[in-house]
Amino acid sequence: MDKAFKISYYIMIATMIIFLLFMINTELNDYYNSKEYDELVLINEDSPLVSSFKPLLKEYKGFYISKKVYESLVDMSKSAGRDGILLEIDKAYTSYIDEKTLYNDTIIDLISQGYSSEDAITSVDETMSKADYSEFTTGLAIRFSKQNEDEEGEMLTWLENNAYKYGFVLRYPEDKEDITNVSYRKNQYRYVGVSAANEMYDQNLCLEEYLNLKG
Numbered sequence: 001m002d003k004a005f006k007i008s009y010y011i012m013i014a015t016m017i018i019f020l021l022f023m024i025n026t027e028l029n030d031y032y033n034s035k036e037y038d039e040l041v042l043i044n045e046d047s048p049l050v051s052s053f054k055p056l057l058k059e060y061k062g063f064y065i066s067k068k069v070y071e072s073l074v075d076m077s078k079s080a081g082r083d084g085i086l087l088e089i090d091k092a093y094t095s096y097i098d099e100k101t102l103y104n105d106t107i108i109d110l111i112s113q114g115y116s117s118e119d120a121i122t123s124v125d126e127t128m129s130k131a132d133y134s135e136f137t138t139g140l141a142i143r144f145s146k147q148n149e150d151e152e153g154e155m156l157t158w159l160e161n162n163a164y165k166y167g168f169v170l171r172y173p174e175d176k177e178d179i180t181n182v183s184y185r186k187n188q189y190r191y192v193g194v195s196a197a198n199e200m201y202d203q204n205l206c207l208e209e210y211l212n213l214k215g
Helices: 003-032 067-082 096-112 117-125 149-166 174-180 194-203 207-214
Strands: 057-060 063-066 089-091 141-144 168-172 185-191
Touching: 057 067, 063 067, 067 149, 067 185, 096 117, 141 149, 149 168, 149 185, 149 194, 168 174, 168 194, 174 207, 194 207
Parallel strands: none
Antiparallel strands: 057 063, 089 141, 141 185, 168 185
């Protein structure tokens, strides 16, 4: 290997290292400088998740939620308790990677049970969203559930009549499937803020309709 070739080779290696360090630094800056989504952010197939998003989280009874949601959830839980209702969370914040893994693993599990690939995906899409379209990655979505069906029914009825007072709305209503393009999910709520939640409740609007109305 002559001297000129060695110099060219080392320059090439140094250039590659500098480029990689630049890319790593750029990705880290994007990650650490990312800001929380506004509570009215729309996440769906037409408006997928921003990959650099990093929510500010706070722990609540073993789950993590956006700090924006915490106080309202505490107040709502206390109010439900005064009415004899215990709000139980089944799912809250889930990282993008975990949500993607869960989605894919659930499909694989159904296929192993004898579902066709198409049927497995259709079945999963009725209860889950792909990571790019999942509001659980924002920390603003909460799914409530109980093992006892009667108790769950009472809890969901209470939420239907009271959640809006604390800034939460049913994210995927039964009569809005043609607008949200997501099947009815009776127990998935989304924090949008008290003002917006009251307007949506009073006018029977889903988030897509509300944001369209506001322009």
